[in-house]
Amino acid sequence: MSWQAYVDSSLVGSGHIDKACIVSAAGDSTWASTPGFNVSADELKAIIAILNDNDKNGPAASKAYSDGLYVAGERYVATNIQERHIYGRKEKTGVCIVKTTQAILIGHYGENTQAGNATATVEALADYLVKQGY
Template sequence: MSWQAYVDSSLVGSGHVDKAAIVSAAGDSTWAATSGFTVKPEELKAIVAILAGAGEGPAVNKALAEGVHIEGQRFVAFNIADRHIYGRHGRTGIIIVKTGQAILVAHYGEQHQAGNSTQTVEALADYLITAGY
């Protein structure tokens, strides 16, 4: 399956995510994304630093204090662990999950249930990890 198919079918196609991207774990390239969904290079750099902190450190503290930015929008980071970042902005949110070689960045809208969205993204991450990615 192509990376774009994972975005289109497994994430957006699930009905629990409205836009998503899969980027390299280094944050230096986008492998696939929903049309019009662009995570800026400086946003990816911050995400990589947060995830490298394994739930603690200066990047994590900054994210907890200042939020995580995706497409220029600030999301309040409310859960940061060794492989994921969850954030909210009003009734919308982001789920960011790292696998061995990729980072999944997903956005859910007001009509979505955060728990279902999270489960969808985490399940794809688990699958990619077992597949060696």
């Protein structure tokens, strides 16, 4: 399956995610994306710093909690940062970011979606990709 098919079928096709992208774990290339959902190089750099922060109360995570997290030009309040994921909210919408061995999945959900359904969708694809070696 192509990377774009994962975005179109597994994420957006679930009905729980309305925009998504898959980027390399290094943040140097976008493998697939929903049209118009563009995460900038600076935003990816900050996301990677948070995910690579060995102490989840470290400087990158603390900055995300205090200043917010930016994805595709929008500011989100960081609500949960763990070893492999970052969750953020903006009013009734949100983002779920999950790192696999070789990729970072970024899913956005709209105001009519339960956050738990959206995060479960992105986490499930991440689990699948890890099992496949990605």
